[in-house]
Amino acid sequence: MAQTMYEKIWQRHLVDQIGEDVLLYIDRHLIHEVTSPQAFSGLQEKGRKVRRPDKTFATMDHSISTRSLAIDACGPANQLQLQTLMKNCEENNIQLFPIGHEKQGIVHVIGPELGLILPGMTVVCGDSHTATHGAFGALAFGIGTSQVEHVLATQTLKQGKAKTMLVNVSGKLANGVTAKDIILAIIGKIGHAGATGYVIEYAGSAIEALSMEERMTICNMSIEAGAKAGLVAPDQTTFDYIEGREFAPTGETWEKAVEDWKTLVSDANAEFDTVVELNGNDIAPQVTWGTNPGQVAAIDQTVPSPTDFNDHVEQGSAEKALTYMDLQPGQAISDITVNNVFIGSCTNSRIEDLRSAAAIAKQGKVADNVTAIVVPGSAKVKLQAEQEQLDKIFIEAGFEWRLPGCSMCLGMNDDILKPGDRCASTSNRNFEGRQGRGARTHLVSPAMAAAAALNGRFVDVRKFEDA
Amino acid sequence: MAGFEKLTSNAVPLDSANVDTDQIIPKQFLTAVTRAGFGKHLFHDWRYLDLHEQEPNPEFVLNKPQHQGAEILLARENFGCGSSREHAPWSLTDYGFKAIIANSFADIFYGNCMNNQLLPIALSSEQMDAIFSAVESDANTQICVDLKQQTVTCGDATFNFEIAEHHKHNMILGLDTIGQTMQSGDAIDQYETTISDWYQ
Ligand code: SF4
Numbered sequence: 001m002a003q004t005m006y007e008k009i010w011q012r013h014l015v016d017q018i019g020e021d022v023l024l025y026i027d028r029h030l031i032h033e034v035t036s037p038q039a040f041s042g043l044q045e046k047g048r049k050v051r052r053p054d055k056t057f058a059t060m061d062h063s064i065s066t067r068s069l070a071i072d073a074c075g076p077a078n079q080l081q082l083q084t085l086m087k088n089c090e091e092n093n094i095q096l097f098p099i100g101h102e103k104q105g106i107v108h109v110i111g112p113e114l115g116l117i118l119p120g121m122t123v124v125c126g127d128s129h130t131a132t133h134g135a136f137g138a139l140a141f142g143i144g145t146s147q148v149e150h151v152l153a154t155q156t157l158k159q160g161k162a163k164t165m166l167v168n169v170s171g172k173l174a175n176g177v178t179a180k181d182i183i184l185a186i187i188g189k190i191g192h193a194g195a196t197g198y199v200i201e202y203a204g205s206a207i208e209a210l211s212m213e214e215r216m217t218i219c220n221m222s223i224e225a226g227a228k229a230g231l232v233a234p235d236q237t238t239f240d241y242i243e244g245r246e247f248a249p250t251g252e253t254w255e256k257a258v259e260d261w262k263t264l265v266s267d268a269n270a271e272f273d274t275v276v277e278l279n280g281n282d283i284a285p286q287v288t289w290g291t292n293p294g295q296v297a298a299i300d301q302t303v304p305s306p307t308d309f310n311d312h313v314e315q316g317s318a319e320k321a322l323t324y325m326d327l328q329p330g331q332a333i334s335d336i337t338v339n340n341v342f343i344g345s346c347t348n349s350r351i352e353d354l355r356s357a358a359a360i361a362k363q364g365k366v367a368d369n370v371t372a373i374v375v376p377g378s379a380k381v382k383l384q385a386e387q388e389q390l391d392k393i394f395i396e397a398g399f400e401w402r403l404p405g406c407s408m409c410l411g412m413n414d415d416i417l418k419p420g421d422r423c424a425s426t427s428n429r430n431f432e433g434r435q436g437r438g439a440r441t442h443l444v445s446p447a448m449a450a451a452a453a454l455n456g457r458f459v460d461v462r463k464f465e466d467a
Numbered sequence: 468m469a470g471f472e473k474l475t476s477n478a479v480p481l482d483s484a485n486v487d488t489d490q491i492i493p494k495q496f497l498t499a500v501t502r503a504g505f506g507k508h509l510f511h512d513w514r515y516l517d518l519h520e521q522e523p524n525p526e527f528v529l530n531k532p533q534h535q536g537a538e539i540l541l542a543r544e545n546f547g548c549g550s551s552r553e554h555a556p557w558s559l560t561d562y563g564f565k566a567i568i569a570n571s572f573a574d575i576f577y578g579n580c581m582n583n584q585l586l587p588i589a590l591s592s593e594q595m596d597a598i599f600s601a602v603e604s605d606a607n608t609q610i611c612v613d614l615k616q617q618t619v620t621c622g623d624a625t626f627n628f629e630i631a632e633h634h635k636h637n638m639i640l641g642l643d644t645i646g647q648t649m650q651s652g653d654a655i656d657q658y659e660t661t662i663s664d665w666y667q
Contacts, residue, residue: 015651015654015655015658016651016654016655016658018633018647018648018650018651019632019633019636021633023648023651023654023655025655025658025659025662027662027666034497034498034552035551035552035553037500037501038500038501038502038553041500041501046643046645046646048645048649051655062497063497063498077498077499078498080498080500081498081499081500084500118665118666120666121666126551126553127550127551128549128550128551128575141575142551142575143551143575143578144551144552144553144556144575144578144579144582145553146553146579146582146583146644147578147582149645150644150645150648153645153648153649154645154648154649154651154655155655155659156648156651156655158633158644158648160631192485192545192548193485193544193545193548193571193573196545196571196573196574197574223549223575226545226548226573226574228574249664249665253664253665254665256663256664256665257663257664257665260663260665292485292487292548313484313543313544316484317484317485320483410489410494410550411494412494412495412497412498429487429489429549429550431487431489431490431549432489432490432512433489433490433493433512434489437493437512437518
């Protein structure tokens with residue numbers, strides 16, 4: 001029978017059936033300081049060991065400073081959490097990339113960067129944006145801390161099968177329109193919970209044309225549509241990206257692996273439970289206006305009115321969102337002013353993101369009333385950007401150039417907004433209070449964020465040179 | 468963990484859709500390294516007028532005197548969306564909730580609840596409307612959840628709900644799922660001998 005990529009990967013990982021449960025083998029486990037401490041203490045209480053420390057890798061990203069490499073830079077609670085991770089990794093023989101390490105960075109940036117993520121793998125992490133790794137044709141999803149403990153102890157997880165959704169993006173993107181705009185447009189179309197219970201496969205000419213970094217941006221935000229995971233079929237772009245990376249297979253093993261990975265793609269006549277179609281030619285730069293990522297409009301549109309929605313739940317959400325965001329129905333998106341800009345996060349902090357933001361940044365200066373920060377996703381991205389002198393462009397234009405980490409995406413450190421602040425952010429969540437209590441977040445692409453920094457309001461990047 | 472069979476309690480009606488885990492427990496409380504004590508921070512931004520949790524917001528439903536002591540939380544569509552933080556169910560159970568009845572749940576949150584003996588029950592919007600209006604007109608309305616029968620009873624109405632067999636089984640017995648999986652040790656050993664070289 002014809003199978004989807006999801007079904008193929010699923011089947012390859014079946015270990016056992018316990019009653020109704022399916023036990024799935026996990027090939028790669030990534031951990032960080034925030035969602036792992038209680039998993040390790042759980043193991044210890046029961047006297048259990050980590051089954052396969054060689055398949056787990058750890059980094060520090062969420063609660064670290066982006067101004068200082070000192071472990072105590074963000075106070076004693078953060079420090080204790082970081083030290084707990086160090087102790088747990090040491091005692092259990094798990095490789096850790098701590099603050100200051102050349103391989104440290106946001107967990108979803110370093111995994112692919114180091115070649116730890118390969119097509120056909122199952123990948124988990126106590127973090128919802130694990131979906132990022134689906135860009136490689138790996139079945140990657142976020143889990144809770146109890147499941148982190150389960151994977152540490154058994155290298156497996158109990159799972160139920162998800163439904164499948166094909167999102168087909170045809171056509172070609174206009175200049176200045178990015179992967180971030182595609183995924184925001186998809187979420188705008190299907191809704192913030194539109195893919196709950198599904199694994200999405202992204203396909204079509206506009207997806208095939210994307211680089212690996214752009215595919216990661218798309219898969220990253222699958223969770224913002226409610227999906228369990230996102231997938232893109234592995235192709236030559238995928239293989240070229242992985243080949244030669246530190247943990248990637250080499251020589252004859254590499255050749256055999258590539259042959260195998262080519263068979264992972266969905267069969268031509270495979271059936272999906274749902275199919276969604278978008279035309280890439282129609283997608284304009286996107287800006288969220290509300291407090292969930294599905295509340296989004298194009299830069300040349302206006303803020304909607306709650307009465308524009310038929311569904312009473314969406315009406316209620318829109319009303320609440322407009323109050324929190326202090327926006328009026330009918331207001332032009334390009335009239336919204338910002339006083340903060342954040343370029344970073346596991347969605348948009350890779351080298352291509354920084355290049356695209358720098359191409360805009362070099363065309364002006366950050367507006368007087370705006371504070372703008374650029375936070376590279378990893379130590380490697382930071383180094384690469386500095387070799388390309390992107391840091392100089394940003395600093396020259398008035399942006400702050402920071403150390404790698406999650407930073408203002410969630411503000412577990414001191415990168416946090418004040419009540420009433422309004423931020424153009426390249427991150428993935430515009431929830432109430434996400435970047436600081438009472439602060440307002442608008443999700444955009446790196447180029448749109450840089451353009452907002454220069455103008456103090458949202459502008460259409462398609463009007464810039466080299467957008 | 469203690470098993471779950473039946474629960475009868477009044478409920479807190481949180482009439483909001485898309486309640487995300489950042490709302491349930493904001494980031495500043497995620498630095499803890501234990502599972503205990505999250506209940507006092509539950510719904511922090513909505514529940515308190517100040518950052519130090521000294522001034523409860525009298526308008527927020529959890530603070531209303533008539534809803535104190537409730538072990539059931541009512542909510543709307545897509546409850547628990549966003550971050551995978553298990554601190555969300557930890558804060559709900561530490562506060563005293565044992566079940567959440569809502570129109571729908573986000574996937575990761577749903578699974579996290581199951582691992583913490585917090586029963587998530589999804590009902591249709593008509594059924595939710597009925598329960599919300601019963602509780603809003605009389606805060607003392609007792610709701611009875613029967614996991615074995617898979618029913619929720621509110622006043623004269625009884626609604627059936629769905630739950631996967633393995634979730635039901637584990638929840639009723641309060642099972643340690645890791646211990647259960649470890650009994651499949653041989654199957655895992657066997658599987659590991661079949662893994663392709665490039666994944667080693
Ligand atoms: S950058 Fe933001 S979304 Fe990504 S892992 Fe860090 S906190 Fe989570």
